[in-house]
Amino acid sequence: MFPTPIAKRSRSAQLSYQAFLPLALILWLLPLLAVALFSVKPGADFANGNYWGIPSSFDLFSNYGMVFFESNMPRYLMNSLLITIPTVIGAVALSSLAGFALGIYKFRGNLLIFFMFIAGNFVPFQILMVPVRDLTISMGLYDSVMGLVLFHVAFQTGFCTLFMRNFIRALPYPLIEAARVEGVAEWRIFWYVVLPLMKPALAALAVLVFTFIWNDYFWAVVLTQGPNAQPVTAGITEFNSQFRAAYHLMSAGSIVAALPPVAMFFLMQKHFIAGLTLGAVK
Amino acid sequence: MHSILKTSFVALIAAGVATSASAEAHSTLSGTLRISSDMSNPAPRAVMEGMAAEFDEMHPDLEVELTIVDREAWKTQIRNALGANPPDVVNWYAANRMGPYVDAGLFADVTDLWEEEQFEGLASTKGAMTIDDKQWGVPYTYYQWGVYYRADIYEELGLSEPETWEEELANCQTLLDNDIKCYTIGTKFLWTAGGWFDYLNSRTHGYDFHMALARGEVEWTDDRVRETFANWRELIDMGAFIDDHQNYSWQEALPFFQNGEAAAYLMGNFAVAAFREGGLTDEQLDFYQFPKINPDVDYAEDAPTDTFHIASGAENMDAAREFLRYVTSPEVQTRINGGDALGQLPVNANAEIGDDKFLEQGFEMLSSNAEGGIMQFFDRDFPAEMASVGMEGLQEFMVFPDNLDDILNRLEDARQRIYE
Incomplete structure (x- = not known):
């Protein structure tokens, strides 16, 4: 088996592994630790250049209190949920349907349509910035939760369909044939035969899309402004006034904003890893 | 409590403007006043929304329609906004920054407003609001x-x-x-x-x-x-x-x-x-x-100065001009620049400033010791x-x-x- 498990390697290899692992870990986590440290410092420490030292006072409660009670953060968190959850539902629902059609039915152009879904993934979305913005403005969806949801659904469906189609393709086809022989309607086959078998894929995809959308910053900045529609990733910058950056509040806000995807990851770790590899291996 | 304060303040402002504004009966303003503002940061946003609401209350027949645009985005959007179906009043900046819009005829000439008594208090920025010997807007705040x-x-x-x-x-x-x-x-x-x-x-x-x-x-x-x-x-x-x-x-x-x-x-x-x-x-x-x-x-x-201008294509010119009188009045400038609002300096020399030694020195310096410009x-x-x-x-x-x-x-x- 490659790589050889550490437990079976030589003693010196084990020792150097044990020595370097904590080092690498600290190095890797340093930015996060810094953000966590900043989030309990008072603003004065930044004016006085005390970036890395002991906080001059422990301001965990006042900083986080500020974030939750005296800023628009709760509103931004709410927006994030309002954007993320419908997107997850919409993208997963559409892509299971599309995946079912592309995976089960043989028709002319099946492969072509499938390739179009894949090709969509190869378009770097930054180049769509201007047309998408103009489109949302002319549709009256600019600066609205609806606009972001529609756009995210449209864009995520490409990747999700690839994922779903390959998963459904891998299901034993005789199951469907058997149902057809019994005279079951096609939509009932989807609902009662295929969908229950897709549960692992649905879970994996939902977790994955949730993290993608929650962490989206680019479209949030391009398509929304202000607390009535902006999600939390973009809303954090509200702690910057016109002239000054409030590093301590931004850090506290970032920690709060990062919690849902992190919690999601730990709760659904199994599905998350499955989601990353599923569709890649066939 | 807050609404009581606000209401009494509106009354105060209304009284102040009624006496200081010229004889044009401002209560007869009607129609819609469309304002596009770039005051998108939280504190300025609250100030702008407060002013729009007050102005709306002061003129029962007038409806104030406020659009707040992100401050950075506005720097590129203003040209489009002024081009087709322009709002009546817009935010912008003084001096050379107004040049392109003045040259393109997109800002309305407000020279006659500056001849009114109230505008004498704005003398410190008159030069910055002047292009071709005419004035093209009014300042609402600056800082030293x-x-x-x-x-x-x-x-x-x-x-x-x-x-x-x-x-x-x-x-x-x-x-x-x-x-x-x-x-x-x-x-x-x-x-x-x-x-x-x-x-x-x-x-x-x-x-x-x-x-x-x-x-x-x-x-x-x-x-x-x-x-x-x-x-x-x-x-x-x-x-x-x-x-x-x-x-x-x-x-x-x-x-x-x-x-x-x-x-x-x-x-x-x-x-x-x-x-x-x-x-x-x-x-x-x-x-x-x-x-x-x-x-x-x-x-x-x-002293970077933020301003209001009237679009030359404004539909409600009377209301727009009245709004410019409103934002330059000493009472309004005193309040919007207070420590709990913008925290900057009022441009109107007759306005009052907060009890702060830096604001006081800055106000003094800009109002009376900046003859150069x-x-x-x-x-x-x-x-x-x-x-x-x-x-x-x-x-x-x-x-x-x-x-x-x-x-x-x-x-x-x-x-x-x-x-x-």
């Missing part, structure tokens, strides 16, 4: 620039506020002899060097020369420009500025001032909040106007493209003063290309 210094350090070394360049250099030498840098500055984002250039250039050759340079009418390789840089170089060669300033943002350069490693900071008044947050008291802090260099030149001051800051006075090339050159000069010829040739090339 100047030298903030550590009064405790100055006192310990027996220094006093300098008024001339010689005193300035002598002060600086004393500080350096005591291992204290004269100035902290962080030029990582370039603009802070622009402030230094504004002051050095306008103190050396005056406001008119500085503006001519901003409009591209003077060559960067001109000997007069070189004189400005020669003055600057005196400070640089002394080692007056902190080392490695190109690595710091303006906030990251604060600790040198807070710790007493540097004695002064040329900065806008927004820095005071940071000084205080860092633990300096008002006894340790003070402010002086940038000293004279050429004694024959009047003081010109950096009000500059809008390097990146507002110069066209955007020139400002960005220019500030890069200024930063390079501060780090490598020997590159001056090279820098000036580059800026001159840029000037010839940009001002075509």
Whole structure:
């Protein structure tokens, strides 16, 4: 088996592994630790250049209190949920349907349509910035939760369909044939035969899309402004006034904003890893 | 409680405006007043929404329709907004920044408003609102620039506020002899060097020369420009500025001032909040106007001014003009610039300012000791493209003063290309 498990390697290899692992870990986590440290410092420490030292006072409660009670953060968190959850539902629902059609039915152009879904993934979305913005403005969806949801659904469906189609393709086809022989309607086959078998894929995809959308910053900045529609990733910058950056509040806000995807990851770790590899291996 | 205060305030304002505004019966305004504002940061946003609501309440037949656009986005959107189906009133900036819109005929001429009695209080920015001898908008807020210094350090070394360049250099030498840098500055984002250039250039050759340079009418390789840089170089060669300033943002350069490693900071008044947050008291802090260099030149001051304008295609001209009277009245300017609102200076000299020694000194300085004129800051006075090339050159000069010829040739090339 490659790589050889550490437990079976030589003693010196084990020792150097044990020595370097904590080092690498600290190095890797340093930015996060810094953000966590900043989030309990008072603003004065930044004016006085005390970036890395002991906080001059422990301001965990006042900083986080500020974030939750005296800023628009709760509103931004709410927006994030309002954007993320419908997107997850919409993208997963559409892509299971599309995946079912592309995976089960043989028709002319099946492969072509499938390739179009894949090709969509190869378009770097930054180049769509201007047309998408103009489109949302002319549709009256600019600066609205609806606009972001529609756009995210449209864009995520490409990747999700690839994922779903390959998963459904891998299901034993005789199951469907058997149902057809019994005279079951096609939509009932989807609902009662295929969908229950897709549960692992649905879970994996939902977790994955949730993290993608929650962490989206680019479209949030391009398509929304202000607390009535902006999600939390973009809303954090509200702690910057016109002239000054409030590093301590931004850090506290970032920690709060990062919690849902992190919690999601730990709760659904199994599905998350499955989601990353599923569709890649066939 | 809040609504009671607000209501009584509206009544107060209404009374104030009723007496101060001209005889035009403002209560007869009707229709819709459409305002597009760039006051998108939280505090300014609240101010703008408050003003729109009040103005709406003051005029029962008038409906105020407010659109707030992100402040940065507005800088590119304004041209579109003014082009087709324009709003009645828009936010923008004073001086050269209005130039393109005035030239394109997109802003309405409000010269006759400026002849009204109330507008005499706005004299300090009249020059900044004037193009071709006409006024094109009204200011609602500005803030002063100047030298903030550590009064405790100055006192310990027996220094006093300098008024001339010689005193300035002598002060600086004393500080350096005591291992204290004269100035902290962080030029990582370039603009802070622009402030230094504004002051050095306008103190050396005056406001008119500085503006001519901003409009591209003077060559960067001109000997007069070189004189400005020669003055600057005196400070640089002394080692007056902190080392490695190109690595710091303006906030990251604060600790040198807070710790007493540097004695002064040329900065806008927004820095005071940071000084205080860092633990300096008002006894340790003070402010002086940038000293004279050429004694024959009047003081010109950096005071970036934010403004309201009427679109030339405005549909409700009467309401728009009344709104401009409203935002320039001393009562409204007093309130919107208060510490709990914008926290800046009212432009109207008859307005009152908060009990704050820096606001008081700034208000005094701008209202009565800036005969040269009000500059809008390097990146507002110069066209955007020139400002960005220019500030890069200024930063390079501060780090490598020997590159001056090279820098000036580059800026001159840029000037010839940009001002075509």
